Amino acid sequence: MRRLVNTKHYASISTDLNYTAASLKASALCKHRTHLSEYEVFCMLDKIRQTANGLDLLPAWFIRTAAPFLSLPLAHLFNLSIPQSRVPSQWKVSSITPVHKITKPQTCQDYRPISITPVLSRVLEKSIVRSFLYPVSLGPVFSKTISDQFVFRPTGSCTAALITLLQHLTDLVTQYGYVHLIALDFSKGSDTVRHSTLLSKIADLEIDDQLYNWLVDFFSNRQHLTKHNQEKSAIISINSSVVQGSSLGPVMYIVNTSDLRPTCSLNIMLKYADDTYLIVPSVNSHLLHSKIHYICDKWAESHNIKLNVSQSTEIIFTSPHFKETKLPLPPLTRTITRLNHCTRCHCQLYF
Numbered sequence: 381m382r383r384l385v386n387t388k389h390y391a392s393i394s395t396d397l398n399y400t401a402a403s404l405k406a407s408a409l410c411k412h413r414t415h416l417s418e419y420e421v422f423c424m425l426d427k428i429r430q431t432a433n434g435l436d437l438l439p440a441w442f443i444r445t446a447a448p449f450l451s452l453p454l455a456h457l458f459n460l461s462i463p464q465s466r467v468p469s470q471w472k473v474s475s476i477t478p479v480h481k482i483t484k485p486q487t488c489q490d491y492r493p494i495s496i497t498p499v500l501s502r503v504l505e506k507s508i509v510r511s512f513l514y515p516v517s518l519g520p521v522f523s524k525t526i527s528d529q530f531v532f533r534p535t536g537s538c539t540a541a542l543i544t545l546l547q548h549l550t551d552l553v554t555q556y557g558y559v560h561l562i563a564l565d566f567s568k569g570s571d572t573v574r575h576s577t578l579l580s581k582i583a584d585l586e587i588d589d590q591l592y593n594w595l596v597d598f599f600s601n602r603q604h605l606t607k608h609n610q611e612k613s614a615i616i617s618i619n620s621s622v623v624q625g626s627s628l629g630p631v632m633y634i635v636n637t638s639d640l641r642p643t644c645s646l647n648i649m650l651k652y653a654d655d656t657y658l659i660v661p662s663v664n665s666h667l668l669h670s671k672i673h674y675i676c677d678k679w680a681e682s683h684n685i686k687l688n689v690s691q692s693t694e695i696i697f698t699s700p701h702f703k704e705t706k707l708p709l710p711p712l713t714r715t716i717t718r719l720n721h722c723t724r725c726h727c728q729l730y731f
Contacts (some may be wrong), residue, residue: 434498465593495625505627
């Protein structure tokens with residue numbers, strides 16, 4: 381009974397009640413080479429790291445050992461998959477292993493779902509990311525769109541994100557006296573992404589039509605089951621999420637949030653994967669409520685994503701000049717918690 385409840389719980393999260401199927405592109409234009417040679421497939425198989433196997437029960441060590449024998453038939457399979465825009469149905473089923481987030485879990489919410497997809501599917505996905513999607517991210521158009529994202533970029537890193545964040549805070553505090561920094565927390569954002577919205581953005585990327593149609597097929601008719609204590613639940617269909625555990629998942633989430641940008645001048649938004657930070661100078665404090673309203677009720681709703689307001693936090697950084705004037709701090713933003721100290725070391729952040 382418990383495993384059935386778990387399965388329904390995770391399936392309900394990845395279910396879009398307003399689901400609409402994405403339309404395919406009518407043409408099959410191919411500007412780039414999609415053929416993979418036997419040697420290229422062998423190199424990919426030979427470099428597979430030790431990882432969990434999917435429901436096909438093909439472990440990474442076996443695929444790596446058998447690479448000389450598997451590379452030719454797999455190259456043939458991969459070369460049929462992309463031009464025909466078809467993903468094998470066996471690769472569309474993932475297994476979820478719940479891992480408890482707290483010492484004594486009581487409900488399904490106390491578990492973190494770890495999704496695992498077949499290894500061979502991840503091999504083909506990595507090839508698509510490396511050969512098609514990553515070059516697009518370096519192009520002049522899309523690179524500007526994700527300029528506020530510090531993942532999936534050649535110069536992106538956690539260190540670069542922190543340095544950029546500190547630089548913006550320092551500059552704005554010096555000029556405007558105090559600055560709002562809001563850490564936005566999207567509740568299970570990767571598990572609830574609306575496919576039609578995501579694929580509409582992918583359709584605007586400079587990729588071949590057949591690859592776009594392949595991605596449409598990749599996200600359609602997906603299923604998952606829950607594994608717990610060596611037991612498996614029934615397989616249930618899902619119609620949302622970027623498919624956690626897949627090699628395409630992180631890239632797809634970045635594409636999906638590429639249009640989440642500040643609408644007011646001087647406001648700044650920085651992203652590190654699904655960690656999103658909104659920087660608002662004091663001159664725009666009166667617009668902060670409307671900005672949070674836009675993120676919560678417009679952007680998030682249209683993408684089938686929910687902003688977890690209770691887990692989102694706000695910090696106000698001030699300059700010495702602001703302290704001397706003893707002006708009152710602005711009111712709280714909705715129900716977002718305002719911090720006055722670091723939650724780890726409890727050091728004072730302002731006043």
